[in-house]
Amino acid sequence: MTDTLQVIETRYLPSHLWHPVRLICKHSCHVDGHALGFLPLSAYDHRHERGDLIAIYRNDDLVGYAMIGINSSRECRILQIWVRPDARQITHGRALIHYIAQKKAQPTRCWLLRLYCADDLPANIFWRALGFTYRGWRWGRKLKRKHLLWTIDLREPAALTLGLRMTPSQDPLAPPNRPPTLLPDSEADQREPRMHLPTALR
Numbered sequence: 001m002t003d004t005l006q007v008i009e010t011r012y013l014p015s016h017l018w019h020p021v022r023l024i025c026k027h028s029c030h031v032d033g034h035a036l037g038f039l040p041l042s043a044y045d046h047r048h049e050r051g052d053l054i055a056i057y058r059n060d061d062l063v064g065y066a067m068i069g070i071n072s073s074r075e076c077r078i079l080q081i082w083v084r085p086d087a088r089q090i091t092h093g094r095a096l097i098h099y100i101a102q103k104k105a106q107p108t109r110c111w112l113l114r115l116y117c118a119d120d121l122p123a124n125i126f127w128r129a130l131g132f133t134y135r136g137w138r139w140g141r142k143l144k145r146k147h148l149l150w151t152i153d154l155r156e157p158a159a160l161t162l163g164l165r166m167t168p169s170q171d172p173l174a175p176p177n178r179p180p181t182l183l184p185d186s187e188a189d190q191r192e193p194r195m196h197l198p199t200a201l202r
């Protein structure tokens with residue numbers, strides 16, 4: 001039997017399937033809090049209602065989720081992504097990002113996906129494998145870890161790694177070859193100097 005993979009915005013789920021998603025979001029912060037941070041359930045509820053929470057199912061089994069936020073500069077921030085440990089490295093993470101790029105970013109004319117990832121996480125290899133580019137770093141909230149900024153410009157050939165590319169005709173408001181304008185999320189962006197990608201990631 002062939003496996004089926006389904007990626008869906010949680011707001012489109014029947015209501016009885018929303019509760020398990022909330023549970024897995026909470027669970028993920030317990031088991032991988034060092035990677036995701038800790039968010040109250042109300043934050044997931046908020047993103048759920050806005051259409052910014054995406055779930056992935058393999059054969060009707062909930063195996064992961066991603067949370068995004070789209071800003072006024074038409075940049076799509078990946079706020080959280082998590083795949084169940086027993087379901088990792090078999091393309092679920094890639095499928096979530098592919099869905100975000102194709103179904104969330106492109107229809108809203110977002111041309112950039114961006115996120116921060118603490119420098120000690122294996123997830124940095126994931127972002128690079130997907131074709132994201134390292135842009136610099138800032139201190140995390142507690143000033144203990146460096147958080148690396150990764151972006152992918154959906155108009156660039158590198159986005160082909162994800163299996164899609166935003167053409168100028170799909171993005172009429174964006175002048176071609178416009179360099180990314182990375183807006184700081186916090187003062188830490190301005191306060192701290194940039195440095196190069198850690199050796200292990202070069």
Ligand SMILES: CC(C)(COP(=O)(O)OP(=O)(O)OC[C@H]1O[C@@H](n2cnc3c(N)ncnc32)[C@H](O)[C@@H]1OP(=O)(O)O)[C@@H](O)C(=O)NCCC(=O)NCCS
Nearest residue numbers: 035082083088089090091092093094117122123125126129
């Ligand atoms: C990061 C995470 C979402 C990746 O999900 P996943 O389903 O395992 O990723 P995929 O199977 O789609 O992997 C896509 C590519 O990244 C690579 N990759 C993913 N995780 C990797 C790892 N830990 N080490 C090395 N490569 C990795 C895969 O080998 C694959 O490469 P390929 O396409 O060249 O074969 C998942 O590991 C996770 O939930 N981690 C804990 C939470 C976390 O760190 N979130 C991100 C915080 S920034």
